[in-house]
Amino acid sequence: MNFLIADTFTASFNRLSGVDQKAVKASVFDLQMDRSGNGLQLHRIDKSKDPNFWSARVNRDIRLIVHKTAESLLVAYVDHHDGAYAWAERRRIEAHPRTGAIQIVEVREQVAEVAPPPTFDFVFPEPAKNEAAKPALFAALDDNALLSVGVPADWLADVRAADEDSFFTLAAHLPGEASEALLEFAATGKLALPAPPTADPFKHPDALRRIRLIADQEELEQALAFPWEKWGVFLHPSQRSLVERSFSGPARVAGSAGTGKTIVAIHRAVRLARENPSAKILLASFSQPLADALAKKLLVLAPETGGVVPRITTASFRGIAEQMYQLEHGVRPRIASDVVLRERLRAAAAGAAIKGFSERFLLSEWTNVVDAWGLSSLDAYSTVERMGRKSRLGPNQRARLWPVFAAVRETLETERYTTWANVFTGLAKALEGRTSKPFDHIVIDEAQDLAPAELRFFAALAPAGPNGLFLSGDIGQRIFQHPFSWASLGVDVRGRSHTLKVCYRTSQQIRRAADRLLPTVRRDSDGLDDERRGIISVFDGPPPEIRSFATTAAEAEAVRQTVEGWLSEGIVAHEIGLFVRTPELVVRAHRDRRVSRRSRDNDGSNEPRQGFGVSCSGRHGV
Structure with a gap:
């Protein structure tokens, strides 16, 4: 008899108190050891439409809900007594007649009338405009199409009548694969091709994403220690094709906050490692805390026992550069602080008798232009595009300023100081001519905050050939960098850039509010459009509240x-x-x-x- 647990169990398990969780873990371990359940006082749930639902006593109040057949024992849910029974009475577990995948289905007749919750407009100072009635999202899909993506037969009429607002309420009652496929259709106009049926309904791809087969006690311990984390490592249909696709050159995935760019990056790193058992992959992000978060999610997705994690290095941009610098030079880089830079700039400006430029401007010009682009001559400074800079500088002004920056660069070298931009630039030059690279694949998260020197470094670090460099980022979330052309640095993603349209982390209300603060289409320096039209969120929530005060x-x-x-x-x-x-x-x-x-x-x-x-x-x- 197979022993399985469902994501509905892990989600409900996480809502319990620590004391109750400890008791539930002990009961689940006992159930795995003795699948008859004799020690847990199994009781059939008579009011359920599914005769295979049983409850197992954990303590005086907590009950496990299990689905028991001759072939399998599935741990489906856990809650306080009344809540657990109510959950089971409203559900059935069965193989979908068209897809063949096992589904946990909410019984339609047990659900009150499906209607959208009250909606609230996010009010801005300008008068709100009256919106036309929203059309039914899936009127163009017939029963055959809806069944092909896993919609249960008793929910077809509700799906066909759903508009953008009511669908979010409806989606909570549908099996996950059905709601996700419909969301993808609403966002892209395309209905995903279903996976072919399998002989074992529990081994269908749609079932495997929600129901886990537990082989031994070690796997059970891992499943309870690292539950699904639905918004952390879960891969959705709109993301899967980008994970599995092979790209002939550098590729990018874009999308607004919550569309799953980071999830795509993590899954892609794991997929590349699994496809080639000898491959070494770098998974990098802007800061060390973000890199640490990637490492935790990586452990959930690919446990250490699989041999994948040891071959994936997670690091911050500066963290991996520091490691490479030490390998190259045998010492850690001595980075000049802002205090040191200000003092050297002040001294250089005084020596060159430069007037009319503030100390703040000089530091900003050095950081964002001269040092960022690795400029080492007046000719280079005279022709560089100062994109994003508020003040314009003519040829004469640049000629006056260059001796200051040249003096600072010379002083830093004499004192054996360097800068992070200089570290990245130097490493890029060292790596460009080498055929052997330390990593087979480079995957970058938060790529919108890459500085020119950092992008040049990762481009040089990535091997030539397919799938060498994959970048995930949203130019709408750019915080630390002025815009610049990636193509000018050899990272041309035109034709290999894709935008995710389904938002899984941000409620519809918050997304709509945020979208009003950004242009509908943002264009980067290489002419690639990041379009926010057609983005759809998967869940509703309370509307954001805006209040102003006099004091x-x-x-x-x-x-x-x-x-x-x-x-x-x-x-x-x-x-x-x-x-x-x-x-x-x-x-x-x-x-x-x-x-x-x-x-x-x-x-x-x-x-x-x-x-x-x-x-x-x-x-x-x-």
């Missing part, structure tokens, strides 16, 4: 009341994020937090002194 005190008080309201609702402090525009405002946020604590103490309240905190990972944000 900072009124603003702080409103924030305090909002956060204390969340805390009183049972939301824990570490799930709340307070974001401010500049580092200087963080001080004010902490001060307001202390005021909030004192006011609560003075009221004689016995509530815990949690207050609000500054966080980058909160589930609620102000």
Whole structure:
């Protein structure tokens, strides 16, 4: 008898308290050892439409829901007693008659009328415009087409009547593969080709993404320690083709926040490692915290026991450059700080008698133009395009400035200082002429923040040939870099650039609000369009609330009341994020937090002194 667990179980398991989770783990281990379930007091769920649903007692209140047949035992759900029974009574587990994949299906007659939740418009200062009635999204698809992507027969009428708003409510009731295929159709107008049926319905690709066969106790421990993390490593149909495709040259995947660019990058790195057992892959991102997050997700997707993880190096841009520099020179780079650069620029400007240019401008010009592009002569400085720079400089002004920058470069070399841009530039020159490269494939996440020297380095680090360099990024999220031409540095992704259109992480309401703040089409320096038309989110959520205040005190008080309201609702402090525009405002946020604590103490309240905190990972944000 096969022993399996479903992602519906891991999702419900994660909602339990730590004490209950420990008890559930023990019960699941017992069930794996004795699949008859005799030690767990199995009871058939009589009110369920599926006669194979049973409940297993974990403790006085917690119940496991299992689906038991002669061939398999599937751990499907866990919850408190009433919630667990209610879940099973509304579902059946069966092979879809067309696709052949095992599905966990919500019984249509057990579901109240499917209607969209109340909608709220994100209100901007300008008057809202009346929108025309939205058309049915899937009116052009007949029953055969809907069945081919896994829509259960009793949900066909609901799907056919769904528009953009009602579909998000409906999607929560459909099997995952059906809702994803329909979302892809809504975004692209194309219906994904279904995978062919398999002899074992549990081995169909659609089933394998949601139901995991557990071979032994080690796999079970791993499954419970690293559950699905649906928004972390889960691969959706609109992303799969980019993971599996072979590219003849550098390739890029784009898309707005939440469309799964990072997920594509991780899966692509794993796929390249699995296809070639000797291949070495670099998976890099902008900062070390982002690289650490990639490493954690990589472990979920490809456990260490598979031999894949040891061949995938995860690193930050600067982290891998520092490693390569040490291999090349035998020492770590001695990076000049901003303080050192300011002092050298000040001295050079004084020596050259340069007037009319502020110290701030000189540092910015050095960082974003001279050093960023590795300029070493007046001719190079005279012809470089200063894209994104606010102030224009004519030939005479550049000629006046160049002796300052030349002196700074000479001084840094004399003092054995270098810069990160110089590190990347030097490594790129060293690597360009070598036929043997340390990695077989380079996968870059957050590629929109690559500086010119960094891009030149990764282009030189990547081997020539198919699938050498793959970049994931969104120019709409560019924070740290001015725009520049990738093609001019030898990374031409034209014809190999693709935009993801289905958003899995951001609610429809937040996405619509954000889209109004960006142009519909953004064009990069190589003429590639990043188009936001046609992007669709997979779930609904509360609308963002915009409030303005006459004074900072009124603003702080409103924030305090909002956060204390969340805390009183049972939301824990570490799930709340307070974001401010500049580092200087963080001080004010902490001060307001202390005021909030004192006011609560003075009221004689016995509530815990949690207050609000500054966080980058909160589930609620102000």
